[in-house]
Amino acid sequence: MSSSSTATAVVPSALRNLYLDWSELMATHELDIRLFRSVFDEWHQPTIEPEDVTYKEETVGGVPGIWAFPAGADRSKVLLYTHGGGFAVGSAASHRKLAAHVAKAAGATAFVLDYRRAPEHPHPAQVDDGVAAFEALLERGVHPEDVTTIGDSAGGNLAIAIPLALKAKGRPLPGHVIAFSPWLDMENRGATLVTNDATDALISVPLLEGMIAGVLGETTSPSAPLANPLYADFTGFPPLYVNAGSVESLVDNATRVAERAKSAGVDVTLHIAEGQQHVYPFLAGRDADVDAELAAIGQWLRH
Template sequence: MKTSPEADFLRVLYQSWSDRMTANPTLTIADLRSLFDEWHQPTLEPEGVTYQSKAVAGVEAIWASPVGADASKVILYTHGGGFAVGSAASHRKLAGHLAKHLGVIAVVIDYRRAPEHPFPAQIEDSTAVYRELLALGFKAQDITTCGDSAGGNLAIATVLKVRDDGVALPGAVIAFSPWLDMEHVGTTLETNHTSDALVSKTLLEGMSGMFLGENGSRTNPLANPLKANYKGFPRLYIAAGSVETLLDNATDLAGIASDAGVNVTLSVVDGMQHVFPFLAGRAIEADEELRRIGKWFKGD
């Protein structure tokens, strides 16, 4: 399937990052964070969405509120970036688009990042925010956890952790191109190596090293959700692009969760790169995916 010309914007951006990282192998973490804060560029500003900076449970956050949204329902959005880069600012427009399609509000959190704060700092922050949302009066079934790449991992692991703690679970989970496998054994890491413009095994090894630090285990289910038990997990929507190296993280998750009895919807879009919904407002493929998620969320 031929992708739209607008979809190439994301591939070109990713390739520019890859080229810059290859040309400058000694980039500092501050340099990488500046680079990845360009992640907002593919996403056009969603119309009719206002933003507010307001911390939750001591975690800095950006709230996205579409005009006419049901303010009793909220997306807890955890950004991608290998647990080390990316931010609420780089992802606020994507969260705004998603919130519009779901008809709810969203809160994008700036959880603590590696390497300064290795695992489990990230999940400590996300679960603290989840609990605070409950304390603020949001009903568990009216909360949706969502994230992309490493944030997709965190959106899933947050639910696994609160389930283990006996806390009421959210109504739904959405994962865009989730990065779950900390062992780096997926076959599409090799088969899609030339088609994915950003994510390589080398990049993942560096990011997972920072994330896990000296004491983290690559098979801990809260760090590697492919090792988790999904009994009782909420309904789950997984989106991925067919040309990305992390494709089998998405397909493996769908299989594992389905086998555990979870209501799973898997959407793999031909020709699309890692976290292709970043093209919201720009490319038809992203907008159509968000419309599908909106229909799924509303039960249409």
């Protein structure tokens, strides 16, 4: 497992400013689920539109989403992208630019899922949709090793949970897994929820508690491995790339899952970015360090 971690100075950025704006909005207004989702569909704003990428809406395995096709990409290789947003907000539209940047760096295509969201559709609907889309790609002739499950925050949870669900079914697994700032701990036991509370511009325990209640309801245990992969058996899991920002409250979700997977013999790469916020790759095209990180991920996927 390779890793890098650094100091705790907060990096000012367009992403941090967006999070601060959201946090103020949530603190001063009562948002119903429709308005909550509308606000979080602004998530794409810090991301520069990647050049030479076309998009197409389609349904794969019964799950709607948006394809990103970088010019010259190998269409036999697919990033199956699950967006973040606490399983309740975020969308393919809010994440298509980020997914396209990663796809472009990897010379691959990306399909960003509009999976069913909580609270209308509690766990495991989101995992089931990811499994259905993965299996539909295989039915189309894509080789399992040419699919990467990838996601951020709650979508990073799904990127990890989808292969775990496939493994439990005895099905082929994706070739790689990528998780940006994964939110895995459905018990809110992480130490950095406390130590980084003052430096994280978005995440708070009350926000997470609401998201947990919405997705797990009263039927799913917060320690169920497909809901909380920190309890999962990672034996035989694909190579895993995890990153997070050093000042975000969920950084120890990334470090804990990396350690758990490594202890099971998984090839793990962990990168903790100095001063960066939750899902800092949203700064793609705007931050040279982020672009370098995505280029490194592209090389990791290619080789």
